[in-house]
Structures are given as structure tokens and as C-alpha cells.
Amino acid sequence: MSYAIVYSSRTGNTRALxxxxxxxxxxxxxxxxxxxxxxxLAAQRLYIGFWTDKGTCDGDTAAFLAQLTNQEVFLFGTAGFGGSVAYFDQIAQRVTALLPDGVTLLGHRLCQGRMPMTVRQRYEAMEDSPRRTQMLENFDAALSHPDTEDLRQLQNAVH
Structure with a gap:
């Protein structure tokens, strides 16, 4: 079966996937x-990767999804925040809702992805609060992602 791997990647995380x-x-x-x-779009199966922007896929990916017709699709992506399956599932549900009728969703796999240092600097400039602390901790936890385990799990999911 013919396939295509389409991805939008700002920081290299989704490209690694x-x-x-x-x-x-x-x-x-x-x-x-x-x-x-x-x-x-000529491929029968599409593996479509995105980075998370405001809880859904980035704009380039959303515009591409709108062009789909009757392909099989597997979604993959990265999110700077999170780390929980429930959070990633919420993102996947929002992106899945963008798929046109006739498209078959085969599955999805998301993982955490590191963010640019400018994001950490923005957090550091915030007023000291529990939310700021949580955001900084999340930023630091994301620095190693996607890691070897993230990649292995994705490969298992598409196989």
C-alpha cells in the first residue's frame, strides 16, 4: 500500500517522529x-504529524487535513505541555474532528516535545506563583523529548 509521511515541525520534534x-x-x-x-494526497495511507498550537494542530496541518478525501490516516504529534495520555487524547480528538467525511482514522500517537528557550525565558519573566513553577518544571521535563521511548512507542503504534 502506498503511503506518505507529512509533517509540520517548528523545532524538529515532529520531524524526529x-x-x-x-x-x-x-x-x-x-x-x-x-x-x-x-x-x-496521491498516497492511500497518510501519516500526518503536527506540533500542538493552542490545544490542536498547527495551521499548516489543519489546512492540509481539509484537503483529504478518502485516505487512511494515522496522526502523530508533539506537545510542549502534558505528558499524560488523557491530555494527548484530548488534542488528538480535536485534530480528528478536522478530518473530512470519508477519511478513515487508523490511530494516533502524541508525545511531549521540547520547547525553544525563549519559552522558558517568558516563563521566568512571569510573577512568581505556583503556576509559574509548574510551567518551568514542565519546560524542564520536556527538554529530553521526544526520547528513545517516545520514538519506540510511535514505531510500535504504526506497525
């Missing part, structure tokens, strides 16, 4: 690998 998927799929069946592009 896309590379991990590419490692476990047959190279001869790959019709497209890269950022959202109409060329990917």
Missing part, C-alpha cells in the same frame, strides 16, 4: 515525505 516512522515502513511504498503538500 516522522523520521522514526520512516525507519519502520517499506521505502519502496513511500510516495512523499515532507511538509504538507498536495503531492502527498
Amino acid at each position: 516522522a523520521d522514526a516512522i520512516r525507519e519502520v515502513l517499506p521505502p519502496a511504498d513511500c510516495r512523499y515525505f515532507g511538509p504538507p503538500d498536495a503531492a502527498a
Whole structure:
């Protein structure tokens, strides 16, 4: 079955996930690998990766999803916040709601992703509070992600 791996990646996190998927799929069946592009729509199965923006996928991915017709789709992505399956499932539900009728969702896998240092600097500039402390702790916890275990779990999910 032909497939395409489409991803939007601002910091390299989602690109790392896309590379991990590419490692476990047959190279001869790959019709497209890269950022959202109409060329990917020729594939029967699409692995679509995104970074999380305000609790859903980024705008480039949302615009690409709107172009889908009757493909099979597996969603993957990264989120700077979270770490809990429940949080990631909420994001996946919001993104799934963007899929047009006729598209078959095969599954999804999200993980935490590191954020740029400018985000930490913004948190550091906030007034001292429990929320600020939590945001800084989350930022620091995200620095190692996606890690080897995140990539392994994603590869298992697409296999």
C-alpha cells in the first residue's frame, strides 16, 4: 500500500517522529515525505504529524487535513505541555474532528516535545506563583523529548 509521511515541525520534534516512522515502513511504498503538500494526497495511507498550537494542530496541518478525501490516516504529534495520555487524547480528538467525511482514522500517537528557550525565558519573566513553577518544571521535563521511548512507542503504534 502506498503511503506518505507529512509533517509540520517548528523545532524538529515532529520531524524526529516522522523520521522514526520512516525507519519502520517499506521505502519502496513511500510516495512523499515532507511538509504538507498536495503531492502527498496521491498516497492511500497518510501519516500526518503536527506540533500542538493552542490545544490542536498547527495551521499548516489543519489546512492540509481539509484537503483529504478518502485516505487512511494515522496522526502523530508533539506537545510542549502534558505528558499524560488523557491530555494527548484530548488534542488528538480535536485534530480528528478536522478530518473530512470519508477519511478513515487508523490511530494516533502524541508525545511531549521540547520547547525553544525563549519559552522558558517568558516563563521566568512571569510573577512568581505556583503556576509559574509548574510551567518551568514542565519546560524542564520536556527538554529530553521526544526520547528513545517516545520514538519506540510511535514505531510500535504504526506497525
